[in-house]
Amino acid sequence: MCLAIPGKIEHILNAVPMERTGTVSFGDIRKEINLAFVPEADVGDYVIVHAGFAISKINPTEARKIFQLLANDETDPPC
Amino acid sequence: MKYMHEYRQADTIKQLADKIADVTSQPWTIMEVCGGQTNAIVKFGLQQFLPSHIELVHGPGCPVCVTPVDIIDNAIDIAARPNVIFCSFGDMLRVPGSAKDLQSVKAEGGDIRIVYSPMDALKLAQKHPDKEVVFLAIGFETTAPANAMAAYQARAKGINNFSLLTSQFLVPPAIEAMCQSPQSRIQGFLAAGHVCTIMGYESYPQLAEKYGVPIVVTGFEPLDILQGIFLCVQQLEQGRSEVENQYSRVVSQQGNVPAQQMITEVFECQSQSWRGIGHIPHSGLRLRETFRPFDAGQKFGLPDRISSANSTDDTTGCISGEIMQGLKKPCDCIHFAKQCRPESPIGAPMVSSEGACAAYYRYATFNESVAFNKRATAQTSEKTAKRRDQ
Numbered sequence A: 001m002c003l004a005i006p007g008k009i010e011h012i013l014n015a016v017p018m019e020r021t022g023t024v025s026f027g028d029i030r031k032e033i034n035l036a037f038v039p040e041a042d043v044g045d046y047v048i049v050h051a052g053f054a055i056s057k058i059n060p061t062e063a064r065k066i067f068q069l070l071a072n073d074e075t076d077p078p079c
Numbered sequence B: 001m002k003y004m005h006e007y008r009q010a011d012t013i014k015q016l017a018d019k020i021a022d023v024t025s026q027p028w029t030i031m032e033v034c035g036g037q038t039n040a041i042v043k044f045g046l047q048q049f050l051p052s053h054i055e056l057v058h059g060p061g062c063p064v065c066v067t068p069v070d071i072i073d074n075a076i077d078i079a080a081r082p083n084v085i086f087c088s089f090g091d092m093l094r095v096p097g098s099a100k101d102l103q104s105v106k107a108e109g110g111d112i113r114i115v116y117s118p119m120d121a122l123k124l125a126q127k128h129p130d131k132e133v134v135f136l137a138i139g140f141e142t143t144a145p146a147n148a149m150a151a152y153q154a155r156a157k158g159i160n161n162f163s164l165l166t167s168q169f170l171v172p173p174a175i176e177a178m179c180q181s182p183q184s185r186i187q188g189f190l191a192a193g194h195v196c197t198i199m200g201y202e203s204y205p206q207l208a209e210k211y212g213v214p215i216v217v218t219g220f221e222p223l224d225i226l227q228g229i230f231l232c233v234q235q236l237e238q239g240r241s242e243v244e245n246q247y248s249r250v251v252s253q254q255g256n257v258p259a260q261q262m263i264t265e266v267f268e269c270q271s272q273s274w275r276g277i278g279h280i281p282h283s284g285l286r287l288r289e290t291f292r293p294f295d296a297g298q299k300f301g302l303p304d305r306i307s308s309a310n311s312t313d314d315t316t317g318c319i320s321g322e323i324m325q326g327l328k329k330p331c332d333c334i335h336f337a338k339q340c341r342p343e344s345p346i347g348a349p350m351v352s353s354e355g356a357c358a359a360y361y362r363y364a365t366f367n368e369s370v371a372f373n374k375r376a377t378a379q380t381s382e383k384t385a386k387r388r389d390q
C-alpha cells in the first residue's frame, strides 16, 4: 500500500498546475502519472510514484552517498 | 531499474552487514514502522545478515491491517447496494469483516472494481453519471494527498456521484502510543520513508528526545534498511537518541509542501481506532465539513464508530495488534499457517502484501519456530517415507 517505486518522467501530458500529468516509465512499463505534487520535476527526472501520484523527485547527489560511504570505508571511517 | 537494483547488490549488502556487526556490542530491539519495510526484510531475509542479538519487530504501518472491522462492514454494506460501483485497492477485497469480505460481495454480483489510483475511481464516476461511485480511501500520510486530490477534483468539477469511504491513519501518534506503552521493548525506530516523503520529519525530534529513542527515516530497498539499522544501532551504542535521515535521496526535512497543503485543504484530524490495537487520539483524518457531500458514510447514512472508542472488537483470536506493536511475531499466533493462510485469512496481516503474517508465510526465511518446524516436519516425513519404502 505504501509501496512507491521510482520511475522516469518521459513527457508532460497536461501542464495545468492542479491537473499536471505526465508519462512515467518504470523499466518497460509506461503509465500516466499525476505530477501535481512535484511541480519542480520535469522530463528526464526520476520520481517516486505511489497510487498514481509522483510524491517526490529523487535527488541524484543524495542517491550516490551510500555508495561513496561504503567505497571510502577502509580509508575514511564515518564514525 | 535505476534507483532500485543498485540498492540490492549482494556485495554492498554484505559490506553494510559487516559494519553493523562491527558496531554492535549488545542486544537491541528495533522496530521498522512500515509494512513495506517488513515485507522487504522478510523477502530479502535481512534478519540473517544481522548479529543474532539484533531483533527487528514489525510495526503498525500497514493500512490494510489496521483498517477497523467497522469500516470493512460499512464497505460491504455499500458495495452490496444496487447502482453502486465500489472501488478499492486490491488488497482490501480479502480482508475479513465481521461476517464476510468484499470478495464474497463481488461473487454475489456486487460491482466492485480494483483500481490503482483514487483518480481512476474519479474517472469511473465521470464515465458513469447514473451510478454512485465510492472509493475505499485507506492509507497513511503517503496516500492521503492522492485521496484528498480525488475529493478536491470531484468538488471542483461537480462530480457529485463520487464519494470516499475514508480510513486514514497518521503515523507519529502511533509511534508515541507505543513509546508510552509500559510493555514496549522497542529501543529504536526505522521511520517509514514514504510517510516522511509527504510529511517530512520535523515532528520527530521531540519524540526522539522525550522517549529517548533514536528515529532513523529509512527507505525500502535492502541497502536502505541495513543502513537504517546501522545508523540506529550506532546511536544506541553511543547513547544518543536523535533523528537521522537515511532516505535523503527522496525525503527532505520539510517534506512535500504542496501535498501537505492538499491534505490540510480536504482533511482534518480526528481520533481513530486501529484494528487490533484500539483507539489512538489524533491518529486519523476525516473529510472537512466543506467536503462532507463526498463522504460515503454520510451519503449512505452509515454509522461512524471508528472515531469513537466503542468500535467492534476482534474476537477471532487474531493477535495482529500485538504483532504490530512489536510484542509478538506471527509464529506466536496459534492460527499461523494452520487455520490462517493467505487463501483462508483470519486476520488482515495474512491478506495484505504489507502484512507481517503474509510475509512470514510467503517467504518463511526466518530461523524461527515455523520455518524450523516446517523443515523439521519435512525431514521427519522424508525419513518416515524412506523407512516405509525400505
Ligand code: SF4
Pocket: B317, B318, B319, B320, B323, B330, B333, B334, B335, B336, B337, B340, B341, B345, B346, B347, B348, B349, B350, B357
Ligand atoms: S496468523 Fe492470522 S490470525 Fe494470527 S495474527 Fe496473523 S493474521 Fe491474525
